[in-house]
Amino acid sequence: MLTDRDYELLSAYIDDALLPTERTELETRFKAEIELREELDAIRSTVSLLNELPVIKPPRNLTLPVGFTRRPTRWLFFPTSTAFSGLSVAAAILLIVVSSMLFTRTNSPLSLPSGGAAMSEQQLAFSPTEAIIESQKASDEAPSSNTATIPPPVTNESDGLLAETSLPSTDAFAAPNLAPSVVQESPAQDANILPAPTQTALQFYAASAPTNASSSASANLENNVATTPIPEVGLSASELAQAEQSGGESADTVNDAISQAANNNAPSDNTNMARAASPTAVLTATALPTRVVVQPPQPEIDTRDRVQEAPSNLLPIILMASGLVLFLIAIGTTIVRRRNS
Amino acid sequence: MASELENESALITAAMQGNITAFNTIVIHYQDRVFSLAYRILGERQSAADAAQDAFITAYRRLETYRGGSFRAWLFRVTTNTCYDELRRSKRRPAEALEELPGAELDDGPPLASDAPSPEETVQDSELTRAIEDCIQGLQPDQRTILVLSDVEGFSYQDIADMTGVNLGTVKSRLSRARAGVRNCLSVVKELLPSVYRL
Numbered sequence: 258m259l260t261d262r263d264y265e266l267l268s269a270y271i272d273d274a275l276l277p278t279e280r281t282e283l284e285t286r287f288k289a290e291i292e293l294r295e296e297l298d299a300i301r302s303t304v305s306l307l308n309e310l311p312v313i314k315p316p317r318n319l320t321l322p323v324g325f326t327r328r329p330t331r332w333l334f335f336p337t338s339t340a341f342s343g344l345s346v347a348a349a350i351l352l353i354v355v356s357s358m359l360f361t362r363t364n365s366p367l368s369l370p371s372g373g374a375a376m377s378e379q380q381l382a383f384s385p386t387e388a389i390i391e392s393q394k395a396s397d398e399a400p401s402s403n404t405a406t407i408p409p410p411v412t413n414e415s416d417g418l419l420a421e422t423s424l425p426s427t428d429a430f431a432a433p434n435l436a437p438s439v440v441q442e443s444p445a446q447d448a449n450i451l452p453a454p455t456q457t458a459l460q461f462y463a464a465s466a467p468t469n470a471s472s473s474a475s476a477n478l479e480n481n482v483a484t485t486p487i488p489e490v491g492l493s494a495s496e497l498a499q500a501e502q503s504g505g506e507s508a509d510t511v512n513d514a515i516s517q518a519a520n521n522n523a524p525s526d527n528t529n530m531a532r533a534a535s536p537t538a539v540l541t542a543t544a545l546p547t548r549v550v551v552q553p554p555q556p557e558i559d560t561r562d563r564v565q566e567a568p569s570n571l572l573p574i575i576l577m578a579s580g581l582v583l584f585l586i587a588i589g590t591t592i593v594r595r596r597n598s
Numbered sequence: 599m600a601s602e603l604e605n606e607s608a609l610i611t612a613a614m615q616g617n618i619t620a621f622n623t624i625v626i627h628y629q630d631r632v633f634s635l636a637y638r639i640l641g642e643r644q645s646a647a648d649a650a651q652d653a654f655i656t657a658y659r660r661l662e663t664y665r666g667g668s669f670r671a672w673l674f675r676v677t678t679n680t681c682y683d684e685l686r687r688s689k690r691r692p693a694e695a696l697e698e699l700p701g702a703e704l705d706d707g708p709p710l711a712s713d714a715p716s717p718e719e720t721v722q723d724s725e726l727t728r729a730i731e732d733c734i735q736g737l738q739p740d741q742r743t744i745l746v747l748s749d750v751e752g753f754s755y756q757d758i759a760d761m762t763g764v765n766l767g768t769v770k771s772r773l774s775r776a777r778a779g780v781r782n783c784l785s786v787v788k789e790l791l792p793s794v795y796r797l
Binding site: 267300317 | 616618619621622625626629630631632633634637643644646647650651654655658659661726727730731734745748749750752755770771773774775777778780781784785791
């Protein structure tokens with residue numbers, strides 16, 4: 258039984274395409290193997306028959322018409338080289354990838370200008386409405402007072418960003434017993450470990466403290482070191498009412514009212530500090546049993562930013578569309594090239 | 599093997615400059631061989647005629663890619679590629695050949711004049727030729743192409759490798775398999791073979 262290798266040798270032998278050594282070996286085998294020799298004759302006859310095959314006439318004349326031109330009329334001039342198609346595909350992929358990345362970024366809740374993910378979570382956790390509701394509840398339960406007490410003790414939550422506490426109601430509104438040194442030794446024991454927003458808020462307390470500080474506050478200083486310091490900001494009843502009324506709009510308004518009151522009462526040298534703290538520390542001030550939410554610095558996104566985001570959303574769409582067009586161009590040029598070839 | 603065309607180089611140069619008459623002279627010289635190759639690769643007259651026509655059109659438009667050497671080999675390479683394209687197209691769109699439809703045989707018109715053998719020889723030759731052609735068509739397209747280029751058209755291994763884009767070893771192995779296949783096929787119709795060719 259002959260193998261494929263034997264047929265290859267026989268075929269090459271007929272075409273005189275064997276190496277001399279192979280030829281000699283094969284001829285030696287011819288003498289010994291009758292089947293191999295018979296197969297050689299059969300294949301040689303087959304090749305002869307194929308050589309005898311006649312030329313077939315075409316059914317029609319294949320000459321070209323006289324007006325036939327070498328260059329086909331192109332209805333659209335377009336480079337159809339392989340390099341052009343390849344570059345188009347590469348550019349299309351690049352554009353699509355970039356546009357996808359941009360699109361993901363623009364639609365991501367983490368895509369804030371600064372502050373990172375923690376800040377956005379803080380933003381989500383903050384609910385001015387909640388603060389206002391709590392403020393209203395507290396004002397209903399507490400007796401009317403001219404004092405708005407802002408609790409300084411900060412209980413850091415797990416993320417250290419949202420710090421809140423409840424403070425016993427007090428009417429010592431006009432006598433804040435907080436000194437800067439007290440703040441520095443708040444329950445966190447070390448203000449340095451507090452998140453920056455908290456520190457900013459504490460600076461605000463510290464700035465407002467001297468405005469109403471009395472000698473009794475200094476006298477209570479040492480006691481407050483061991484206990485929770487209680488910063489207080491003096492607000493008049495009308496200012497508090499105004500703050501509460503405007504609290505339906507946002508906690509920032511309440512905060513502004515508190516800051517404004519502090520500024521009004523503060524010496525001029527502390528005004529700047531209070532103003533500096535005001536935009537970065539959002540205080541959800543309640544009437545009396547107050548819940549203070551120390552808000553980290555809000556990313557500076559306002560409605561103007563929102564309006565400016567609209568055109569930026571168009572960019573990935575435009576890039577994506579451009580990528581798809583380039584991809585179609587690459588496909589088209591490939592088809593045209595293959596047709597021309 | 600087809601004889602070289604006289605003044606072939608001059609005709610090619612003229613055709614490159616857009617002289618269609620010069621190129622048609624080349625077409626007339628090669629059209630039978632080109633059509634035969636296309637027919638043996640494709641197995642259908644109409645498709646082969648279309649492929650041969652396309653091959654000539656492509657050759658005329660791509661004359662600048664001819665870098666000298668054997669113009670016949672270059673033209674057959676163009677024809678082979680055209681036939682491969684046609685095979686790929688027919689695989690995507692299988693369709694019944696027109697000549698297999700009733701009455702379609704009238705479409706081709708009378709055959710072109712040739713040296714007419716006697717009726718008996720014609721019958722015998724046509725049967726033998728048809729048997730061989732059928733055996734060739736029974737091969738796979740890649741084996742069929744190499745067999746025709748080698749044993750019918752007489753090209754060398756290297757020319758075939760250049761035309762088909764495969765290496766020499768592949769050409770040898772495919773050719774040996776194709777020859778063995780045709781040999782086995784023809785052994786079934788031994789009675790048609792001349793005595794000198796009895797397998």
